[in-house]
Amino acid sequence: xxxxxxxxxxxxxxxxxxxxxxxxxxxxxxxxxxxxxxxxxxxxxxxxxxxxxxxxxxxxxxxxxxxxxxxxxxxxxxxxxxxxxxxxxxxxxxxxxxxxxxxxxxxxxxxxxxxxxxxxxxxxxxxxxxxxxxxxxxxxxxxxxxxxxxxxxxxxxxxxxxxxxxxxxxxxxxxxxxxxxxxxxxxxxxxxxxxxxxxxxxxxxxxxxxxxxxxxxxxxxxxxxxxxxxxxxxxxxxxxxxxxxxxxxxxxxxxxxxxxxxxxxxxxxxxxxxxx
Amino acid sequence: xxxxxxxxxxxxxxxxxxxxxxxxxxxxxxxxxxxxxxxxxxxxxxxxxxxxxxxxxxxxxxxxxxxxxxxxxxxxxxxxxxxxxxxxxxxxxxxxxxxxxxxxxxxxxxxxxxxxxxxxxxxxxxxxxxxxxxxxxxxxxxxxxxxxxxxxxxxxxxxxxxxxxxx
Numbered sequence: 001x002x003x004x005x006x007x008x009x010x011x012x013x014x015x016x017x018x019x020x021x022x023x024x025x026x027x028x029x030x031x032x033x034x035x036x037x038x039x040x041x042x043x044x045x046x047x048x049x050x051x052x053x054x055x056x057x058x059x060x061x062x063x064x065x066x067x068x069x070x071x072x073x074x075x076x077x078x079x080x081x082x083x084x085x086x087x088x089x090x091x092x093x094x095x096x097x098x099x100x101x102x103x104x105x106x107x108x109x110x111x112x113x114x115x116x117x118x119x120x121x122x123x124x125x126x127x128x129x130x131x132x133x134x135x136x137x138x139x140x141x142x143x144x145x146x147x148x149x150x151x152x153x154x155x156x157x158x159x160x161x162x163x164x165x166x167x168x169x170x171x172x173x174x175x176x177x178x179x180x181x182x183x184x185x186x187x188x189x190x191x192x193x194x195x196x197x198x199x200x201x202x203x204x205x206x207x208x209x210x211x212x213x214x215x216x217x218x219x220x221x222x223x224x225x226x227x228x229x230x231x232x233x234x235x236x237x238x239x240x241x242x243x244x245x246x247x248x249x250x251x252x253x254x255x256x257x258x259x260x261x262x263x264x265x266x267x268x269x270x271x272x273x274x275x276x
Numbered sequence: 277x278x279x280x281x282x283x284x285x286x287x288x289x290x291x292x293x294x295x296x297x298x299x300x301x302x303x304x305x306x307x308x309x310x311x312x313x314x315x316x317x318x319x320x321x322x323x324x325x326x327x328x329x330x331x332x333x334x335x336x337x338x339x340x341x342x343x344x345x346x347x348x349x350x351x352x353x354x355x356x357x358x359x360x361x362x363x364x365x366x367x368x369x370x371x372x373x374x375x376x377x378x379x380x381x382x383x384x385x386x387x388x389x390x391x392x393x394x395x396x397x398x399x400x401x402x403x404x405x406x407x408x409x410x411x412x413x414x415x416x417x418x419x420x421x422x423x424x425x426x427x428x429x430x431x432x433x434x435x436x437x438x439x440x441x442x443x
Contacts (some may be wrong), residue, residue, distance in 0.1 A: 001289060001292050001293060002292060003292035003336070003339075003341075004337035005341065021310065024336070024339065026334075027334060027335050027336055027339055028316060028334040028335075030330070030336070031295055031333070031335070032315050032334065032338060036292065039293060042292075042340070043292050043336070045339060047339075060369070062412045071328075073397070074394070074402075075394065083402055086402045087402060090397055090402075093316065093419070094319065094418060094419020094420075095329060095382070095385075095386075095389070095416060095418075096319060096322055096329045096330050096331045096382070096418050096419045097330075097331060097334070097419070099329060099330050100330045100334070100335065104373050117296075119442060179419075182418065183418040183419055184316070184317045184318075184319075184419060184421075185317075201314075252403070252422060269430075272400075
């Protein structure tokens with residue numbers, strides 16, 4: 001079985017048009033999910049493709065190439081709206097995993113407990129896809145991930161990068177994660193909050209996303225709407241605001257526990273984002 | 277396709293599915309890097325690639341074509357232990373020894389991360405430089421478990437190595 005490391009996007013798309021391969025970047029989710037007796041036609045490594053290891057900032061867009069690692073994010077100079085994403089980066093796996101694993105890989109792996117998805121949803125991120133047959137397309141992250149370990153990525157298609165519209169300079173953010181310990185565990189529940197406050201300390205913009213409490217991480221539109229015009233300390237988190245969530249009972253926690261945790265995480269993340 | 281391990285080149289395996297850890301242990305007989313969990317949850321297989329620590333159990337050997345890997349076998353200078361190896365002996369940073377190669381490789385990488393200016397892992401400010409406190413060291417060694425519970429000695433050894441406070 002072959003291992004192909006193209007250096008140009010065109011070359012990569014040509015490779016993908018040949019058959020049923022597996023795209024690999026850091027590889028940290030690829031190896032553990034391999035099944036005995038099953039193997040792809042080839043592995044295609046995206047980390048040597050020109051430009052994909054870059055984080056670039058233009059007037060309107062912050063672009064994360066699909067080979068950008070968590071360590072790259074920790075070390076990048078990004079605005080305060082990206083603090084939740086940075087906080088996520090330093091708690092994913094362990095330093096050893098952060099050095100290899102990529103943001104795009106976390107999204108493509110589509111685990112319900114993917115730490116990267118809530119902060120990216122709160123940043124209104126989109127996924128940039130490309131294939132030889134159909135060219136490129138841009139999809140909101142919420143449309144890209146369709147279920148547990150499932151995405152709309154076609155067999156001949158790859159993720160080129162993630163795009164975030166440049167957030168307001170006054171936007172701040174925070175990330176809260178619960179696991180049985182901080183590192184090397186699958187998250188029980190995590191919450192990302194992005195906020196803008198006015199001079200009177202009232203919330204004028206809020207984006208709140210929760211992971212590991214539904215098949216795909218969810219924004220909480222009712223909660224977001226309810227906090228507008230409020231001061232962070234006065235925010236009330238009513239159970240009906242959590243309607244998009246469908247937490248399950250599993251070995252890591254009971255559904256009722258997850259509901260409790262989400263409410264506390266929302267409070268903490270809002271207060272923390274407001275203090276930045 | 278060749279990979280350099282401890283400054284010597286090796287041909288990569290024909291089968292792209294073999295992990296870096298299995299390649300080293302089963303084909304090259306580098307038994308220093310340990311297979312603890314084989315799923316990225318323990319850190320016993322930690323090696324350096326071009327100076328950065330990764331988990332060799334979560335890597336395919338083929339990913340590191342043309343790159344330079346350092347394992348525990350490559351850190352001593354002949355019979356002279358690497359300074360961190362000597363500190364592990366001095367501070368009794370082990371009991372059974374199974375996690376020790378991974379702990380030492382992580383400790384070596386930790387020092388170079390700090391020297392390269394990595395931001396603190398414990399501060400709520402995400403850009404501030406780290407203080408060399410025990411808390412910072414503990415946090416940065418969290419990817420390496422010791423089931424004997426020798427963590428206190430391990431942290432003492434690494435703190436001495438990076439020049440941090442021993443409290």
